[in-house]
Amino acid sequence: MDFGNQDPATGRSTTSEPKGRIDDRQARPVTGNVTPPIGRTIEGKSGPVAPTPPGNGGGGGGGGKGPHFHRRVGPENFDESLRRGLSVVRGNMVLVMVMTLATNILILAIPVYLFQISDRVFTSRSMDTLIMLTVVIAGAVILQAVFDAIRRFMLMRTAVEVAAQLGAPILSAAAHASLHGTGREYQTLGDLQTVRGFLTSGTLISFMDVPFAPLFILAIYLVHPHLGMIVIVSALALLVIAMVNQRLTEKPFQQANMAQSKANLHLDSMSRNSQIINALAMIPEAVAIWGRDTAQSLTSQVRAQDRNIMSAAVSRAVRLLTQVGMLGWGAYLALHGELTGGMVIAASIIAGRALAPIEGSIEGWNSFLLSRAAYGRIAKLLRGSQLQYERLRLPQPEGRLDVERLLYIPGGTKQVVLNSIAFSLNPGESLGVIGNSGAGKTTLGKMLVGSILPTSGNVRLDLMDLRNWDPRQFGESIGYLPQDVQLFPGTIKQNIARMREDASDEQIHAAAVLADVHEMIASLPQGYETYVAADGSPLSGGQKQRIALARAFFGNPRLVVLDEPNSNLDAAGDRALARAINHARANKITVVVVTQKPSLLSVVDKIMLLADGSVAMFGEREPVLRKLAGRKAGGQVSDQKGQPDA
Numbered sequence: 056m057d058f059g060n061q062d063p064a065t066g067r068s069t070t071s072e073p074k075g076r077i078d079d080r081q082a083r084p085v086t087g088n089v090t091p092p093i094g095r096t097i098e099g100k101s102g103p104v105a106p107t108p109p110g111n112g113g114g115g116g117g118g119g120k121g122p123h124f125h126r127r128v129g130p131e132n133f134d135e136s137l138r139r140g141l142s143v144v145r146g147n148m149v150l151v152m153v154m155t156l157a158t159n160i161l162i163l164a165i166p167v168y169l170f171q172i173s174d175r176v177f178t179s180r181s182m183d184t185l186i187m188l189t190v191v192i193a194g195a196v197i198l199q200a201v202f203d204a205i206r207r208f209m210l211m212r213t214a215v216e217v218a219a220q221l222g223a224p225i226l227s228a229a230a231h232a233s234l235h236g237t238g239r240e241y242q243t244l245g246d247l248q249t250v251r252g253f254l255t256s257g258t259l260i261s262f263m264d265v266p267f268a269p270l271f272i273l274a275i276y277l278v279h280p281h282l283g284m285i286v287i288v289s290a291l292a293l294l295v296i297a298m299v300n301q302r303l304t305e306k307p308f309q310q311a312n313m314a315q316s317k318a319n320l321h322l323d324s325m326s327r328n329s330q331i332i333n334a335l336a337m338i339p340e341a342v343a344i345w346g347r348d349t350a351q352s353l354t355s356q357v358r359a360q361d362r363n364i365m366s367a368a369v370s371r372a373v374r375l376l377t378q379v380g381m382l383g384w385g386a387y388l389a390l391h392g393e394l395t396g397g398m399v400i401a402a403s404i405i406a407g408r409a410l411a412p413i414e415g416s417i418e419g420w421n422s423f424l425l426s427r428a429a430y431g432r433i434a435k436l437l438r439g440s441q442l443q444y445e446r447l448r449l450p451q452p453e454g455r456l457d458v459e460r461l462l463y464i465p466g467g468t469k470q471v472v473l474n475s476i477a478f479s480l481n482p483g484e485s486l487g488v489i490g491n492s493g494a495g496k497t498t499l500g501k502m503l504v505g506s507i508l509p510t511s512g513n514v515r516l517d518l519m520d521l522r523n524w525d526p527r528q529f530g531e532s533i534g535y536l537p538q539d540v541q542l543f544p545g546t547i548k549q550n551i552a553r554m555r556e557d558a559s560d561e562q563i564h565a566a567a568v569l570a571d572v573h574e575m576i577a578s579l580p581q582g583y584e585t586y587v588a589a590d591g592s593p594l595s596g597g598q599k600q601r602i603a604l605a606r607a608f609f610g611n612p613r614l615v616v617l618d619e620p621n622s623n624l625d626a627a628g629d630r631a632l633a634r635a636i637n638h639a640r641a642n643k644i645t646v647v648v649v650t651q652k653p654s655l656l657s658v659v660d661k662i663m664l665l666a667d668g669s670v671a672m673f674g675e676r677e678p679v680l681r682k683l684a685g686r687k688a689g690g691q692v693s694d695q696k697g698q699p700d701a
């Protein structure tokens with residue numbers, strides 16, 4: 056089928072036909088669930104495979120047989136995802152705070168017990184009072200442990216919920232942003248781990264306990280104002296230490312994290328290029344680059360941690376000295392009959408409880424800063440993502456391509472890579488793009504499929520600018536074979552099917568036959584289930600290219616861009632490619648093929664010669680070929696600039 060319903064939850068096309076839709080395909084018998092799942096073996100057809108009629112591709116483009124509309128899908132609102140994630144945190148935090156309140160109140164049980172024993176039991180010498188008191192206090196302590204466990208359980212579940220809510224939106228937004236970004240966008244997923252880690256950390260517990268410190272201080276104040284004053288001064292001293300610590304450690308921690316993320320990026324590229332690194336004996340250099348960034352990160356970390364440890368030591372000393380001071384001054388007050396011994400010890404214990412969360416917050420300050428920065432990056436990515444704008448699902452395109460005054464100057468450079476490129480192709484027309492190395496052919500190809508955006512000018516598919524197409528619908532309507540073919544780790548049929556789970560075996564088989572790769576796949580021990588590793592093994596360069604060609608034609612798209620599709624192909628591969636282009640023409644698929652090989656030019660309708668990013672020649676195949684031949688005969692350089700022919 057040419058298009059499926061859109062599942063609003065997943066954004067995927069489903070294989071069911073829209074209700075009430077009338078076209079010639081409804082005449083075909085429907086035999087229940089005819090779409091085998093991707094895990095089953097494909098049986099190749101014995102005879103020649105008829106070209107797939109346009110509009111028969113479940114996952115791909117449409118037949119363009121009339122104004123069929125997809126169901127309009129909601130926008131991918133990442134801002135909303137972020138808000139949902141935050142509301143989960145907020146909702147749970149209210150309950151966690153209630154548990155924290157209960158925990159903190161019950162913490163007073165032990166000091167109260169001490170106080171009661173020394174001041175009531177010792178004076179009354181009542182066994183009953185002691186038993187009663189012990190039972191009540193033991194109950195309070197158990198309850199406190201239970202409440203504390205509950206709040207930790209809740210925090211852990213909140214962290215999991217946040218990760219579950221935000222993981223997919225972050226990865227989608229990162230994948231989208233990486234197109235024009237720095238390549239660091241994917242690291243935002245690591246930021247989510249940081250935030251998750253913070254939500255279950257002891258630092259957050261300390262942060263939540265801090266607001267109850269005044270309660271404890273008040274309790275001490277009630278025991279004796281002098282002792283209260285000692286604790287207040289200590290708490291203020293700890294706050295000052297915390298602020299100084301933040302100032303001292305913020306910058307070095309920032310530097311450490313930046314250097315670490317650079318080292319991680321380098322590690323990532325090393326793992327992707329491990330073969331070349333080994334073959335060219337580049338391991339020492341690669342390790343040195345990683346070592347430099349890691350060393351820089353570690354140096355900054357040591358600097359920051361030194362300061363952090365110093366602050367923590369000072370604050371611990373302040374806390375312990377406070378307790379010493381309270382005991383000493385308390386004893387002095389007791390000697391003057393203003394306090395009992397039990398009161399002094401109880402006040403000292405309460406002071407420890409009051410100051411512990413402040414100290415914990417100081418120690419965990421760095422992890423708070425990291426998590427805050429991580430959350431900032433997550434929020435920036437999700438709020439800034441362009442995917443969140445709603446797009447209308449249009450009728451399936453027919454394949455009309457209009458390119459208008461394309462100018463491309465890569466960001467951060469002044470080099471004009473493409474200049475005033477303009478041409479049009481009707482549905483089913485094929486264009487061969489030729490030109491010297493560096494003429495801009497690959498850049499133009501990428502621009503036609505929207506993987507890079509022009510500095511100015513427009514690329515339109517069926518009159519609609521690429522930027523305004525629903526990205527999913529646009530992706531299903533086009534095919535692209537990049538110059539540097541990369542397959543995904545997965546089976547061959549998953550690769551041909553663009554990893555779609557709703558792809559039918561027929562579609563996969565048809566695409567494989569079209570790319571003349573079916574026989575090659577059949578000869579592999581596991582056939583279509585052969586697992587392709589991240590480096591493309593066990594396939595050869597030509598085989599990879601043909602599987603990528605099958606992927607490009609999968610689902611009968613309406614526009615296919617092939618960038619040097621025959622660079623790794625033998626004569627049979629070349630013939631298969633010519634057949635694929637003829638098939639495309641027969642099915643009104645518009646094809647743009649970037650090539651250096653003259654053999655492919657014999658099957659295209661039009662030819663464009665690019666020179667230094669500009670159109671040097673454009674027109675019907677024969678006149679352009681004649682003109683090119685004339686140039687060669689006249690000894691002219693083939694990429695010399697001329698006026699466009701058409």
Ligand SMILES: Nc1ncnc2c1ncn2[C@@H]1O[C@H](COP(=O)(O)OP(=O)(O)OP(=O)(O)O)[C@@H](O)[C@H]1O
Pocket residue numbers: 465466468470472490491492493494495496497498499538
């Ligand atoms: N992002 C970029 N930043 C800077 N320069 C770029 C960028 N993208 C392309 N270029 C430059 O644009 C020019 C055209 O590159 P392009 O890859 O399109 O050439 P090509 O015609 O496909 O060459 P080849 O046939 O060798 O593949 C090159 O000089 C390249 O260095």
